Amino acid sequence: MSTQSGPKKRVSIHELRRMKDAGEKIAMVTAYDATAARLVAAAGVDVVLVGDSVGMVVQGHDSTLPVTLEQMIYHSAAVRRGLERDGARAHLVGDMPFGSYQASADDGVKAAMRFVAEGGVQAVKLEGGADFVEVIRRIVRAGVPVMGHIGLTPQSVHKMGGYVVQGKDSDKAQQILRDGRALEAAGCYAVVLECIPAELARIVTGQLRIPTIGIGAGPHVDGQVLVFHDLLALDPTFTPKFVKRFAELGAAVQGAVAAYVGEVKARTFPADEHSFHSSSVRLVPVPEDDDREEPQGGVMGAPV
Numbered sequence: 001m002s003t004q005s006g007p008k009k010r011v012s013i014h015e016l017r018r019m020k021d022a023g024e025k026i027a028m029v030t031a032y033d034a035t036a037a038r039l040v041a042a043a044g045v046d047v048v049l050v051g052d053s054v055g056m057v058v059q060g061h062d063s064t065l066p067v068t069l070e071q072m073i074y075h076s077a078a079v080r081r082g083l084e085r086d087g088a089r090a091h092l093v094g095d096m097p098f099g100s101y102q103a104s105a106d107d108g109v110k111a112a113m114r115f116v117a118e119g120g121v122q123a124v125k126l127e128g129g130a131d132f133v134e135v136i137r138r139i140v141r142a143g144v145p146v147m148g149h150i151g152l153t154p155q156s157v158h159k160m161g162g163y164v165v166q167g168k169d170s171d172k173a174q175q176i177l178r179d180g181r182a183l184e185a186a187g188c189y190a191v192v193l194e195c196i197p198a199e200l201a202r203i204v205t206g207q208l209r210i211p212t213i214g215i216g217a218g219p220h221v222d223g224q225v226l227v228f229h230d231l232l233a234l235d236p237t238f239t240p241k242f243v244k245r246f247a248e249l250g251a252a253v254q255g256a257v258a259a260y261v262g263e264v265k266a267r268t269f270p271a272d273e274h275s276f277h278s279s280s281v282r283l284v285p286v287p288e289d290d291d292r293e294e295p296q297g298g299v300m301g302a303p304v
């Protein structure tokens with residue numbers, strides 16, 4: 001039974017389209033666990049992405065390529081539980097990892113359906129342009145909304161020759177616009193534009209009816225996405241141009257843990273207020289020659 005204080009209505013693909021039409025910006029951020037999901041949802045994000053960036057910021061790889069479907073489903077389910085715990089409204093998207101949809105449309109449909117059934121996502125995101133319209137059509141036909149992702153597509157890092165800005169000359173920019181149109185025609189409900197010139201992102205955004213979500217694509221898009229760890233500067237050494245550090249949590253975490261280490265060494269933690277007490281504890285000595293033997297009289301008093 002739903003009550004007035006029950007879960008808020010989740011942001012749907014239609015709501016995101018309405019936001020574009022109304023000129024309301026969409027705020028999207030990544031999360032990979034329940035705690036982060038609760039924090040970002042409480043902060044008011046519209047869309048939570050369980051990104052395959054988990055491979056770099058959580059698993060420690062130097063690319064997103066080793067991330068598996070099982071891992072993505074595991075993280076998505078954790079994020080879903082976090083959102084549900086507070087009845088959050090945020091729209092939840094799962095990132096299709098490398099190898100889960102490129103070989104065949106059948107693979108893609110099966111992976112997308114598992115993402116929804118086991119990971120609890122409302123939609124999936126996949127990287128690639130016009131070459132991927134078949135798998136996108138099939139997934140959408142199976143009932144799963146698809147968010148596209150063009151421009152810099154990290155799963156193609158080797159093809160691109162590194163993490164470099166895309167669409168800087170007219171031919172490549174034209175191809176990105178064609179890709180955006182192809183994704184919209186194939187049924188995508190939104191598209192991520194990653195690391196392309198702001199001028200190109202503005203044109204693509206103006207030509208598409210579906211919302212564009214930018215990362216390193218300038219301000220003239222319908223929404224923005226950042227990686228959780230990047231916007232909080234959890235890794236103080238990672239400083240790409242497109243990231244704004246909204247807090248210095250890496251330094252704050254290091255400082256807090258150093259303070260803890262210092263207090264443990266100095267014996268000032270735990271203090272009395274962090275300790276439990278019982279005045280009724282009575283123990284009998286444990287025989288020294290055989291620790292495994294039950295004490296004859298048993299343990300007296302309250303558990304400590």
Ligand code: KIV
Nearest residue numbers: 030051052053192225
């Ligand atoms: O994996 C990810 O976090 C992403 C965003 C950067 C868009 O794809």
